[in-house]
Amino acid sequence: MHMLLLPLLLTFLNLSQAQPPSDAPLSSTVCIIGAGIGGSSVAHFIRKYSPDLTPTTKIRVFERNTIVGGRIATVNVAGETFEAGASILHPKNLHAVNYTKLLNLKAREPSSGFSLAIWDGNKFVFKTIEISSNLPLFDKLLKLPFIENLVSLVNSGLMFVRYGFSLFKMQNFVQSAVGSFSKYYEDTGSRPIFETVDEMLKWAGLFNLTTRTLQDELVDAGLSPLLINELVTVITRINYGQSVYMSGLGGAVSLAGSGGGLWSIEGGNRQMAVGLIDRSDVALHLNEGIKSVADLGDHYELNSTKGNNYICEVAVVATPLDEINIQFIPPISIPERKLQHTHATFVRGLLNPVYFGLKATAKIPDLVATLEDPELPFTSISVLKKHNEEESTYKIFSRKPMADTLLNSIFSVRKETIRIDWAAYPQYHAPEIFAPFILDGRNLYYVNAFENAASTMETSAVSAENIARLILSRYFGKEVNP
Numbered sequence: 419m420h421m422l423l424l425p426l427l428l429t430f431l432n433l434s435q436a437q438p439p440s441d442a443p444l445s446s447t448v449c450i451i452g453a454g455i456g457g458s459s460v461a462h463f464i465r466k467y468s469p470d471l472t473p474t475t476k477i478r479v480f481e482r483n484t485i486v487g488g489r490i491a492t493v494n495v496a497g498e499t500f501e502a503g504a505s506i507l508h509p510k511n512l513h514a515v516n517y518t519k520l521l522n523l524k525a526r527e528p529s530s531g532f533s534l535a536i537w538d539g540n541k542f543v544f545k546t547i548e549i550s551s552n553l554p555l556f557d558k559l560l561k562l563p564f565i566e567n568l569v570s571l572v573n574s575g576l577m578f579v580r581y582g583f584s585l586f587k588m589q590n591f592v593q594s595a596v597g598s599f600s601k602y603y604e605d606t607g608s609r610p611i612f613e614t615v616d617e618m619l620k621w622a623g624l625f626n627l628t629t630r631t632l633q634d635e636l637v638d639a640g641l642s643p644l645l646i647n648e649l650v651t652v653i654t655r656i657n658y659g660q661s662v663y664m665s666g667l668g669g670a671v672s673l674a675g676s677g678g679g680l681w682s683i684e685g686g687n688r689q690m691a692v693g694l695i696d697r698s699d700v701a702l703h704l705n706e707g708i709k710s711v712a713d714l715g716d717h718y719e720l721n722s723t724k725g726n727n728y729i730c731e732v733a734v735v736a737t738p739l740d741e742i743n744i745q746f747i748p749p750i751s752i753p754e755r756k757l758q759h760t761h762a763t764f765v766r767g768l769l770n771p772v773y774f775g776l777k778a779t780a781k782i783p784d785l786v787a788t789l790e791d792p793e794l795p796f797t798s799i800s801v802l803k804k805h806n807e808e809e810s811t812y813k814i815f816s817r818k819p820m821a822d823t824l825l826n827s828i829f830s831v832r833k834e835t836i837r838i839d840w841a842a843y844p845q846y847h848a849p850e851i852f853a854p855f856i857l858d859g860r861n862l863y864y865v866n867a868f869e870n871a872a873s874t875m876e877t878s879a880v881s882a883e884n885i886a887r888l889i890l891s892r893y894f895g896k897e898v899n900p
């Protein structure tokens with residue numbers, strides 16, 4: 419071969435390798451509806467797994483609100499910022515761990531040594547201890563790590579006395595579910611791309627948990643009725659506003675969200691969504707909701723609340739479809755699903771000890787949780803911050819709005835009150851029936867189909883990663899092997 423021909427030939431070979439397969443498009447637009455952790459993660463994983471597509475593939479993210487984050491949001495109470503929606507992450511939430519590193523965010527450990535009590539409407543049926551003193555010097559001494567460890571040991575002992583070995587059975591149940599979930603972080607070389615939620619759950623060994631209630635699963639695991647009716651109930655109520663009759667996988671995730679090592683992101687968890695969008699070379703359309711998605715053969719036309727039309731070869735729905743009104747042409751079919759509404763009420767003030775039959779506010783534990791009783795007007799009340807003896811900021815979760823008269827009886831001082839009505843998560847019913855990931859058999863995808871398994875920041879990210887791989891393989895003809 420003539421030496422001068424060699425560079426020419428190499429250039430030609432390189433060029434021909436860089437061409438997309440003949441049926442793949444030369445330039446395309448992926449449109450994502452919703453800028454929560456799900457939508458931002460889809461954008462992130464498309465870019466991460468296929469950087470070579472960046473010059474030719476536009477990603478548009480539409481968000482009906484004026485800010486990014488969705489159900490990860492902060493609230494400002496009397497000048498201070500607190501998590502208003504999703505607040506805690508599990509140590510094994512590896513996407514969140516990676517996002518934190520990638521985006522240079524700072525992890526914050528939750529404050530240790532808080533006290534818990536279970537309220538039945540008349541009395542506390544269980545209470546951990548907390549030691550504090552009105553004298554600042556003594557209070558400082560009591561906060562020394564070895565004293566705090568001692569208190570936590572005593573509290574573990576109190577739990578053991580009440581619930582016995584069932585506590586270990588509960589831990590095993592949770593660890594097994596968390597272990598199965600960890601399969602979703604396996605290398606993409608050995609991890610399939612899933613076309614349906616059922617397939618995805620079956621592969622990890624989690625599907626059966628969605629077919630039975632948490633109650634049934636825990637009875638089979640040997641937990642005592644007392645533990646199920648008290649501690650487990652308290653946890654499912656706080657995390658999902660539901661009873662132990664919710665489906666088993668959501669229940670297991672809820673229990674995992676009450677274990678050790680939980681964390682959050684300093685300055686607000688929503689920075690994950692903000693950071694992912696910032697890094698993913700997307701056109702972000704804030705304050706622009708999508709009203710309709712029409713299939714026009716080889717592309718979709720999205721029509722927005724601003725009256726704009728967008729042409730997209732791939733469309734991704736990254737929001738639950740249950741309470742929003744997007745018109746699909748032709749119509750799509752998904753199983754009916756109801757969302758659990760959680761009313762989050764934030765109060766800066768002081769709890770009234772009389773409401774709880776106590777003499778001093780200091781005797782009220784940091785977290786007051788409640789049993790499953792329709793008469794009880796709230797699910798939980800927790801202290802977010804103690805400002806001083808006269809004032810704290812509290813978060814109340816309830817299934818119904820907290821009326822002023824009710825708040826006036828629970829609080830002796832109330833300086834500021836903020837109410838948020840969250841369309842929070844699905845109402846979980848076993849057996850769960852899942853909507854499709856691929857809504858129309860073409861290029862219209864649904865991240866929140868996975869939310870019937872469980873609703874967390876991490877499960878949205880896990881679903882989003884699978885959707886990104888589906889898009890890359892089905893539309894762009896790319897296998898992902900980073």
Ligand SMILES: Cc1cc2nc3c(=O)[nH]c(=O)nc-3n(C[C@H](O)[C@H](O)[C@H](O)COP(=O)(O)OP(=O)(O)OC[C@H]3O[C@@H](n4cnc5c(N)ncnc54)[C@H](O)[C@@H]3O)c2cc1C
Pocket residue numbers: 451452453454455456457480481482483486487488489490502503504505506507706707708709736737738742744760762840841842843865866873874875876878
């Ligand atoms: C009170 C509460 C507490 C929670 N606690 C935790 C917790 O401690 N830990 C945890 O991991 N998870 C928790 N969760 C669950 C967690 O918040 C969600 O599972 C997760 O944030 C869902 O993310 P997503 O992106 O899938 O959906 P979303 O966050 O709901 O994002 C969807 C986005 O789409 C937008 N949108 C909707 N319709 C349109 C439209 N037509 N056009 C354009 N945009 C649209 C919405 O405005 C929203 O921003 C909690 C949830 C609530 C409500």
